Amino acid sequence: MASISPSVGRALGRFAKAARPFDLAPGVPVDLGERGRTCVIDLPGPPGAPTLILVHALATTAALSWYPSMPALAERYRVITFDQRWHGRGIKSDQFSLEDCADDVVAVADALGVETFTVVGYSMGGAIAQLVWRRHRERVEGLVLAATARNYRGKPAERLWFLLTNAAMARFGDRARSGMERLAARLADTPAALTADLAAVGPWAMAEFRSTSMWSLLAAIDAVGKFDSSAWIRRVDVPTSVIVATRDRFIPTRRQHALAEAIPGAVCYEVDGHHAALVLGAEEFVPVLLEACSSVSRRIERQRRSPSSRQQAS
Secondary structure, three states, X not given: OOOOOHHHHHXXXXXXXXXXXXXXXXXXEEEOHHHOEEEEEEXXXXXOOOEEEEEOOOOOXXXXXXXXXXXXXXXXXXXXXXXXXXXXXXXXXXXXXXXXXXXXXXHHHHHOOOOOEEEEEEOHXXXXXXXXXXXXXXXXXXXXXXXXXXEOOOOHHHHHHXXXXXXXXXXXXXXXXXXXXXXXXXXXXXXXXXXXOHHHHHXXXXXXXXXXXXXXXXXXXXXXXXXXXXXXXXXXXXXXXXXXXXXXXXXXXXXXXXXXXXXXXXXEEEEOOOOOHHHHOHHHHHHHHHHHHHHHHHHHHHHHHOOOOOOOOO
């Protein structure tokens, strides 16, 4: 199992205070053919509801990222989320790339019979969501991008950090893949269910966190460092909401605002929270996420009623 630092352990211990847990059935393995297999949560929502596909952040899993948001979202939408490759019970592959992660989103949609959807991405998941639009425009109806950016390596310290992770992957890439595979081989096919028991959420969160190898994080960080949508993000032509975490120390707020400003017609929302606001600040984050998703849904409906109309903000 991956070891964790005391500071991470304390943060995970705060999960019981961050968001009230609920009874959530565990994700189930879904076979994606030659791509491999991943663990998928699929909440049906109301009959005929539009579909959201939630894409989680680096160093976490689908359930660990999104459990505070799923009950409220499922009242209005069909909600689908799954473990990204090299994370938790996600796809095991020779290499890790955000482009492959974007294609995985569509592969999961295909496996579940979903034609079109809105992609909701947090942090690394926001970069993946942008790539889903770029690579599979015909499938994407809308975007909700939270605590994310067009690129992640502007300052000298950031460039140095990603340069070091790139050098580490060049030297230890095979070891990283082996480490990921060793941990994944020890995991049960189906994770533990989340329950409404407050005393159980901390151990459950720890088990979810430990299901991702530290080697996987090195590969993912390297891929995130190479991401840059600035050359094409202005061509996004679907209703979009951008959520900015105003106390984020990992992705500067100015960079999150720059993403919102670059997307035509994007509606920007602010949440008073740090980079883990989706869980450790869930009380503030979830209502903002609901409004951001509702805004996108309203604009999609307006476009359907008037296909030639220009995208407008709510």
